[in-house]
Amino acid sequence: MAASRPNSPASTTTLADRILADLTAAIVEGDLSPGEKLREPDLARRFGTSRGPLRDALRRLESRRLVVATPNAGARVVSLSHEQLLALYELREALEGQTARLAAERISAAELGELERLLDTHAAEIERRHGREYFRQQGDLDFHFRIAKASGNALLYDTLCVDHYQLMRLYRTKFSNRFGRPNRALAEHRRVLEALKDRDGELAELLMRRHIRAARDTIAAEPPSTDTT
Amino acid sequence: MAASRPNSPASTTTLADRILADLTAAIVEGDLSPGEKLREPDLARRFGTSRGPLRDALRRLESRRLVVATPNAGARVVSLSHEQLLALYELREALEGQTARLAAERISAAELGELERLLDTHAAEIERRHGREYFRQQGDLDFHFRIAKASGNALLYDTLCVDHYQLMRLYRTKFSNRFGRPNRALAEHRRVLEALKDRDGELAELLMRRHIRAARDTIAAEPPSTDTT
DNA sequence: ATCTCAATTATTGTTGACAATATATAGCCG
């Protein structure tokens, strides 16, 4: 149940792998807009391959929920409705609450130290605002993912950080960074870390769930924007 | 984010769909054993198709975690280690806790009635033991899945009942039905249902999590059996 | 006899052509 093989030496990369990475980047970076039709011949030409590996990549994107496909009708870039986005946060709340609870029992001293340093970095980043928000977001997810790793549950980690990672990235750009949020989020992170240090799984879960629900609430308050579903 | 299209009239079924269903059945029913190598030419011949749709089906099975594949080395039927099986229950605990919590807020009166009747059926089934255990298990999952449906969160439902359904079925056969478990499990179900009726999300989550943790504990107490990972 | 290495075999990755289905266009009828 390995997420990816970062350390296997002869990690032979297949064509479908490369297309998967490129297509994912194209979607998350907005090069392909939500709802856009994904025509196989076009994409195959674009990536310089045949349709075989491309279809393979599309299937994997489908399982990561970045693409929705209907038989004989083709694939489209995902376009979450307001409700679906809120549902994503409800899923995160469940998964990340559990990772926090388990991490409190299993995290190592070294990992705790790394988390501490990470949050210090974030604090500095917020201080001198010019630091592009992009990095802050990336770092924010880092915090969440390291806790998932520290949960010692590879299945939870994969479900969260592999299957739903890019989808979260895609729909995060627009919402986070509301005015007070960055600093409040940092404070919430700090409290989660304290609970982890205290080995208090119950509290860590509670705080993590509140943290994610807070993010959800800011979205729930948003105007539903133009909804393509 | 539809799981499957049960009611679309012209639901054109592709070849890969059929293979996916057949292969899934073969794995879950033990026709293909855990860890067994899945050779594409063999399987293609077996299902009377070419390798194209077969590879497609294999990719989807991979995303449902029933198959593990490594590039250039082929695919095998999943074989969960003792730890991985426990991890699966930790995932369920998180997901189903959340479905119970949300269902308490959103379930309809009609759905509550159906759940009640379902549990009565289970009670009768346990009473006259000759009822094959198979049906009991199926029914047990039914209870959990109806709650997932009633949570009103399609993403949670899919993650639980589509992505991990067959994997749970596969590794359930061997463990549940320990001596007192069926009756205890039924009692636990009843208490969850009571919480749902009371619209007490907090309690429903707590009870559901305990229920799943109880199942996990019986497994944790098992001998790790012969572990192929 | 055992280990190493090379050649062979088998299996997966990739490609382009063909078939089946869905979408778009144009003509017809009301």
Place this chain on the structure above:
DNA sequence: CGGCTATATATTGTCAACAATAATTGAGAT
């Protein structure tokens, strides 16, 4: 002029052959 049907086009589904990689077998040396 609007809606519907039939044709035409484009796109997805399927197939069989080819290329590249991994697994296996056998020979040779120590």
